[in-house]
Amino acid sequence: MIVMALSASVTLIACKDPVETRREPTNDVKARGLAAIERAGCGSCHKIPGLDWPAGRLGPSLEGFDDVGLIAGALPNRPDVLAAFIRNAPGVKPGSTMPPMPVSASEAEDIAAYLYGIDHD
Numbered sequence: 001m002i003v004m005a006l007s008a009s010v011t012l013i014a015c016k017d018p019v020e021t022r023r024e025p026t027n028d029v030k031a032r033g034l035a036a037i038e039r040a041g042c043g044s045c046h047k048i049p050g051l052d053w054p055a056g057r058l059g060p061s062l063e064g065f066d067d068v069g070l071i072a073g074a075l076p077n078r079p080d081v082l083a084a085f086i087r088n089a090p091g092v093k094p095g096s097t098m099p100p101m102p103v104s105a106s107e108a109e110d111i112a113a114y115l116y117g118i119d120h121d
């Protein structure tokens with residue numbers, strides 16, 4: 001896990017201008033959301049638009065997220081619920097296999113905004 005995180009940041013520094021990999025950096029909130037996603041390492045389990053690598057397969061792809069009916073098949077698809085799920089999935093959906101993530105409340109809100117904003121390809 002540590003090795004993966006390290007090589008992820010090395011890859012980003014070595015061969016990519018992170019700005020170029022962002023598909024929708026239209027406003028500050030989305031840019032902050034993507035930065036928080038990168039910091040928290042969501043990509044190790046999820047394919048996330050705007051994040052070239054890693055694109056993990058353990059969790060569902062987060063492409064077209066605002067089209068999903070229920071978050072993780074169980075929760076109403078609203079920004080506040082999504083933010084709560086991102087911080088503590090098993091806390092809001094008992095038995096969820098996504099671990100609690102070390103992001104702040106405001107980072108989770110930014111991430112939720114980012115995920116809702118990335119459906120248009």
Ligand code: HEC
Nearest residue numbers: 040042045058059060070071072073086096097098101111
């Ligand atoms: C260790 C692997 C892992 C990590 C890291 C992880 N997730 Fe997940 N995620 C999962 C799994 C597994 C599920 C399915 C959970 C379920 O169905 O209860 C999931 C589900 C989700 C869902 C619901 C998807 C849907 O289609 O309804 C969202 C949104 C999500 N994760 C966002 C994030 C974000 C944002 C981060 C980073 C802060 C993150 N995840 C980090 C494994 C992970």
